[in-house]
Amino acid sequence: MSPDVLSLTRELVAVDTIDHDENHALAVVAPHLEDAGFDVRTVEHEPGRGTLIAEWHADATAPPLCLSGHVDTVPLGGADWSRDPFRAEPDGDRLYGRGTTDMKGGVAAIVCAAVGVATSTRAPRAGLRLVLTAAEETGSHGARGALDALRGRPSGPLLIAEPTSNAVFHGHKGALWLSARAEGVTAHGSMPHLGDNAVYKLARAVGTFEGFAFTEQAHPAMGAPTLNVGTFHGGLNTNSVPDSAVATVDIRTVPGQDHAAITDDLQARVGDDASVGPLVDLPAVWTDPADDWAAAVSAIAADVTGASQGGEPRAATYFTDASVLTPALGGVPTVVCGPGEPELAHVTDEWVSIAKLRESEEIIRRVATQWCET
Template sequence: MTAALGLLTELVRHRTVASGEGALAQLCADPLREGGFEVSTPGWEEGREQLVARTGSGSAPLTVTGHLDTVPADPAQWTVDPWAAERDGDRVVGRGTSDMKSGVAVAVVAAVDHAARPHDCRGLQLVLTAGEETGCTGALRLRRSSLAPGGPLLVAEPTGNRLTPGHKGAHWMRLTATGRAAHGSAPHLGDNAVVRLARAAGALHDHGTWPSHETFGPVTANVGLLRGGVQPNVVPDFAEMLLDVRTVPGVEGDDVRSVVAGLGGDGVRVEDHVVLPVVDTDAHDPFVGLVREALVAAGEDDELQSPARYFTDASVLAGLLSPSGDGRPAPTVVLGPGEPDQCHVVDEWCSASKVEAAVEIYRRLFDGWCRAE
């Protein structure tokens, strides 16, 4: 088993569903320290540590990022143990294989290999985060002062090793309704908050006139959570909903919130929960060109893909790494070995051969970065 696949197996075998990322930060820190990286593991509570590692003499390094957490997995729905990282031919099956522990493994292995080769290193920085799946929780806790800003950003999220220079934003909202409790045998004496929000959920689900963008596609909305009430024989006096709206360039948060409020109807309160901006890098940016050169050198397709429909920590980190410090985002490319259509699904898998191909792509990119100055 190669180094990248071995590390991937170890990463998958740790359950990191909104907790426990610190163990993986330490697992990745060990080979990086041995490879000469300066490593810190900032966190905000025990077990939620993240990793920032740097090498090279440059003051504005190339940053590579990935997240260490995953969404949940119900073993009863899977045909294999979600945390066993079982092999099925070319496939490695397990929660987080595509999203995105394969990308983390590739970044660590390629970075250590790059640092071991004698050369004048322009600078490489790894940022491995916790809590990305809950709205970039960990990235939002990082500060510019804890990073080395100024360089471009490579996100190891799943693209099947295809060059993707951006992704949609996310506007999560919390909708609440307050009603009046009554006995379940006399619903006419109460005001059912769950019914009110259920009607809002249906209206939002069926809404078909969201704005669209020529390359990012349409705005989408998903009712991800709806809850309320205490038991069948009580008219619920409170209900809440969490709504996930994916945004595109040119769509302002106030406009999205206004549409949601209108569809929610009277008596429904709308509040922002998480707001993450679109990431959109110009196709002619020099960093995009550098990634294309690395893909060609590794014998891979360098065609630019449409922006990803998911969000990444780049929504936060691209601003923190701004070369000018004025908030203008760092040039960003999303490129990782995972399969985009395997995110959050049962029996999630990634391709072992694409993991190995990604190691070579990253090695070529890191070498090209250090030659580019």
Template structure:
């Protein structure tokens, strides 16, 4: 049933999306510490007033993910929209405008999280409400808005223990920044903490010790020669690894008994991370202990999927650009949620500018937000027509 008064006194879905983006940017959800509850509760109240059922899932104090849906939980199939509530820190460089301003200058809406990815969330909500106003009832959708995505999809992983009835999800839109281009894949990420052990001794008598830094250096050299034995993926490319940090030793005149380094491994589909971690451990030997810090699977979809192909055509009609499907370098909650909802067709599609994510003076183009409202509205309408057939 529609509410007796307008949910928000804004004339159009496009202006609503812009206003919501500004409101969301003004809520500080920098991770760490996160504080996503403030934004989750704000959006939850908005959606509850619009007639959606809402639940909040605690990740830590002050940190919640929001799950909201229309109709009954198992009614469906539902179209799932997912996005994350947290943002990365502001950085050390000064901003031209406050990172929490949401100020608009020309076609740019500024603020941390504007592109990554509060504009995407705002645009989908506006499109959903427009559908309700136009059709007199809600579409069959579920929104999953997570905490802790920026630090390893922590909120999405916590949702594996959902206690409400199983949701019947038929397809998923991940609203990450793609400049409104259809993206169908990304590499997986496995971040590894490696610890080399040694025996301390006086630096003037190194033969009495066992230098952990040397063991770390030897291991890093071996990593540079590591062969994944994985064929190139025509969408995702080759798996890669990079040693990003290293530390060891307490003072110059002691043999260090510990050294640490961290490895960023990017994987393609068909590479189970647990097996890869075991393989790397065996390859490096017992001088170095490995532990996974972050583990997010790869995502790969096919343009021949009827739903994905249809979404691509609709996006091309609205934007005027060809959407043949491509991959991105960043990871998303998508593959984690597919473990929960099943291997449903999934696209990554949002108004944010990928080049602005995590940058000083981050912005999202207002015109892209408006286009995203229309894109999401078309996707919702097409989903409802398909369900009614």
């Protein structure tokens, strides 16, 4: 019997996984999967931070459908929450708590749907593979840590249950996070001519990034690539010339862009004032909406939610573990479809619709049943 998706979401939210301790969250779902006949193992990329790989009939005649989500969450932020962020309190149709939308609700829907399929399907044509990751929010480190266990093994398509309000997104932008670092020479603040001010050098450097024009055309679903300078830090005290300064840059790319070429272009702009290098390098992901499996997922989602089929294809501005998993699994068709609301990810008083949790479980169950039985 499948666990209840609302109850499982609440159990997951109760485990604090803000950039740590994901193994405790995985321990919540592992027994449900094991009881349903899944072979479950956890691959750690660092102590206490693992990615769970659960397989059911992975050796069937057709490759397994892959379902994925992450169990880590972002910090609570500086503002006070009106509710305990780890109690997952329902209020009408809303379930409040850190990770309800991004994306413990999606993970709960995956697990409940997978258990339901595994306990009701006999002699499946294809099996299921769940990849539930750690450390997605900071650059998909958990997914990278599990690659040796995934590469070279047959795989069917990939569904990531990140927040889409149960709409089907056919891909997402890539993420290229860069550091720009300037070095100088320190001196007493009353004698600045004896030093070399790293803050001035870095300010000149990042100033060249404002209005940076990408040469690539906008993607029909993702729009244009973007660049944002997110942080700027320099110096240690007021009365010294700073000898070091660093800024971070968040670039969101579209399919076809070369991240190394972008990095080289920005380095050429800043010249000797700063050195530019990658922090996170995750490519964009896109699946043709006309792909048979992707079209079937869209039809199922529309039927469950009552939304109209068709319309313009959609994509996410955020990144997902698909940047790592899709190429590792052989470039399989990939969609993003989960119960959370994209605009509620990372916010104070984050919540998810309870009705959409149940819709998501049904969508994933139908997608998995169709893949395993057809």
